[in-house]
Amino acid sequence: MSVEGDLLHVVTADNISQRRKLTGKLIVWGSAGLMFAVAIIQMADQNGWISLNFENWRPTLYAYILWAVCLCAGQVIARGEHGKRTLFVLPATLFVISMVVFPLLFGLVIAFSDWNLASPDGRQFNGFDNMRQMWTDPFYWNAMRNMLWYSLAIIAEYTIAFGLALLLNAQIKGRKFFRVAFLLPLMLSPVAVSWMIGKSMLENRFGPIARVLREIGVQSPSFFSSPEIARLMIMLMDAWTYIPFMMIMILAGLQAIPKELHEAAEVDGANAWRRFWEVTFPLMLPVSITAILIRIIFKLKLADIIINVTSGGPGGATDSVTSFIFREYRDRSNVGYGTMLAMFYLFVIVIAMTILIKAADRWMRPRY
Amino acid sequence: MVDQIFHDSDADRAFRAKRFSGRLAIYSILFLWAIIALFPIYWTITTSFKMAPDVMKGNMVPFWDFTPKWLGWRSLGLSPETILNESTVREEFLKRFWNSAVIAVSASVIAVGLGSCAAYGLSRFKYRFGFMQNSDISFFFLSQLILPPVVLALPFLVLYKALGMLDTRIGLILLYALTVLPIVIWIMRDQFGSIPSELEEAAFVDGLSIWGAFLTIILPIAAPGMVAAFILSLVLTWNEYFFAALLTSSHAKTLPVMVASQTGSQGISWWSMAALSFAAILPLIVIGIALERYIIKGMAAGAVK
Numbered sequence: 001m002s003v004e005g006d007l008l009h010v011v012t013a014d015n016i017s018q019r020r021k022l023t024g025k026l027i028v029w030g031s032a033g034l035m036f037a038v039a040i041i042q043m044a045d046q047n048g049w050i051s052l053n054f055e056n057w058r059p060t061l062y063a064y065i066l067w068a069v070c071l072c073a074g075q076v077i078a079r080g081e082h083g084k085r086t087l088f089v090l091p092a093t094l095f096v097i098s099m100v101v102f103p104l105l106f107g108l109v110i111a112f113s114d115w116n117l118a119s120p121d122g123r124q125f126n127g128f129d130n131m132r133q134m135w136t137d138p139f140y141w142n143a144m145r146n147m148l149w150y151s152l153a154i155i156a157e158y159t160i161a162f163g164l165a166l167l168l169n170a171q172i173k174g175r176k177f178f179r180v181a182f183l184l185p186l187m188l189s190p191v192a193v194s195w196m197i198g199k200s201m202l203e204n205r206f207g208p209i210a211r212v213l214r215e216i217g218v219q220s221p222s223f224f225s226s227p228e229i230a231r232l233m234i235m236l237m238d239a240w241t242y243i244p245f246m247m248i249m250i251l252a253g254l255q256a257i258p259k260e261l262h263e264a265a266e267v268d269g270a271n272a273w274r275r276f277w278e279v280t281f282p283l284m285l286p287v288s289i290t291a292i293l294i295r296i297i298f299k300l301k302l303a304d305i306i307i308n309v310t311s312g313g314p315g316g317a318t319d320s321v322t323s324f325i326f327r328e329y330r331d332r333s334n335v336g337y338g339t340m341l342a343m344f345y346l347f348v349i350v351i352a353m354t355i356l357i358k359a360a361d362r363w364m365r366p367r368y
Numbered sequence: 369m370v371d372q373i374f375h376d377s378d379a380d381r382a383f384r385a386k387r388f389s390g391r392l393a394i395y396s397i398l399f400l401w402a403i404i405a406l407f408p409i410y411w412t413i414t415t416s417f418k419m420a421p422d423v424m425k426g427n428m429v430p431f432w433d434f435t436p437k438w439l440g441w442r443s444l445g446l447s448p449e450t451i452l453n454e455s456t457v458r459e460e461f462l463k464r465f466w467n468s469a470v471i472a473v474s475a476s477v478i479a480v481g482l483g484s485c486a487a488y489g490l491s492r493f494k495y496r497f498g499f500m501q502n503s504d505i506s507f508f509f510l511s512q513l514i515l516p517p518v519v520l521a522l523p524f525l526v527l528y529k530a531l532g533m534l535d536t537r538i539g540l541i542l543l544y545a546l547t548v549l550p551i552v553i554w555i556m557r558d559q560f561g562s563i564p565s566e567l568e569e570a571a572f573v574d575g576l577s578i579w580g581a582f583l584t585i586i587l588p589i590a591a592p593g594m595v596a597a598f599i600l601s602l603v604l605t606w607n608e609y610f611f612a613a614l615l616t617s618s619h620a621k622t623l624p625v626m627v628a629s630q631t632g633s634q635g636i637s638w639w640s641m642a643a644l645s646f647a648a649i650l651p652l653i654v655i656g657i658a659l660e661r662y663i664i665k666g667m668a669a670g671a672v673k
Contacts, residue, residue: 056532088489107523189607252668
């Protein structure tokens, strides 16, 4: 996964005076102290020990931002050239930590509490109750099972994407037109897609697809009433949007294969079929696996189309985990339980992806 | 007529026929897929010019089996005769459009800014934060890609509520910047990795500082990659629905949320929905056609090593 560019080796002899170092440290720790002071004052206010009547937690946020800026400045002041190098990575790291790690920890707290935003009681710690409820929630497990089905659809998407990439890589005229045409679905927002296809083209009475089916002889076609067909439709719409994505990655891989290899195979008398299976496909394996892994990651976030077309129906048959939690919050404003479901989902994803990446790594390693 | 002396042997003629049928198969598949990819867009455009009977009869080709009418666009306030009048729907639409544009552009700018710096640092210097080394830091950034939005959604809902940032643009901007940051870092790391470090060494000899060399020498070279990363982030953030649906209600609502909320209320008035959908996807279609090169470049960056 890692590209190691050629590292720069810069020798710097900074003469940083003791005083400058001290100033840098003072700025960092001073702003940190200020941040904690503000946070504690706000907490005291929140719990009613003192009354300053803050409207919200903004002051703490501002203090945090001040601290982050001071931390960056302090690096340069106290460590000179080294600090300047750290400055490349530090802002992004701070940003991600404050936007991911902190909310995740906070989310863990929420996950173990009974918290309904609509009720006036506020947050109540309830231990493992959410977990127990999750364990016996048939709709959640149904959504999990659906995610498995949706992920399996990637195999078909991959096959089509590979085929299209091969065609685009062949000697054809008007390649630019086809490339743009094939790319366009990826540009469209899932919400627009769910109206354009899900609500209008797949409409039972006037939609063009229903009309074609009726011509063929299907009696009263309906797309979202039986669970299997509804799920298939969701898969198709999602595939329609994301096939270009895989196609482009595979096309880039195909273009990187040197022509000589094909010529050599041709000289050796391999026909097109064998050339594909014995030269192209093995060479494309690393790209394919990257494309599939990324596609799986995107697939696991699938929600927009489901929320807008079926909202999980019929009977939760098309629910993805994300859309299920979305409705759990929308209908019941049950933050605690929803967060527990999401956390468990994350847990499963991390384990599954780790296994997948490890397996792919082992599988891709050359054996001879 | 004299018999042609030199002619292709039968075997060669068979080959030509085979080649021709091969070509035919390739082009028919290509055109079939082009139709699959483009028909929904065509359908949306034409539907926005239809009237109720046209929709029900399933007329498809304008001017031939139905006469285009401005019905759908009139309901948006964007047809020729309503464009000069006051229109609340148009106001609403333009407000959402503006929100989407501001949020998508600022989030992409933040992500590309932070991401480029981080990617450059990681491709040039050795870091050590505690036990974290360069590869660990890279992994830390890229692993954010796995994080499903739903995990962050509810904690952010509560946090933003406490911070008074629900339904504000800045809240969405920060969140969107976070979601596209790993992709930007991925693309940019690839870019910087392909630029030889002799360039900076020469710049240092000429007396530039680290940041000076980065800003004046390296960034211009990496600009195409940055454009690719920017466009890709723009597309992703413009289309984002999930966070916007949860975290905004009236003030900072984005275009996808507006489109989604109209689907239910408008029922079967297809022409106006089609006009709205088309207006929402039009900027991206334009970007897709005009800047296709960059989008492909961005997506291909991670694929090929």
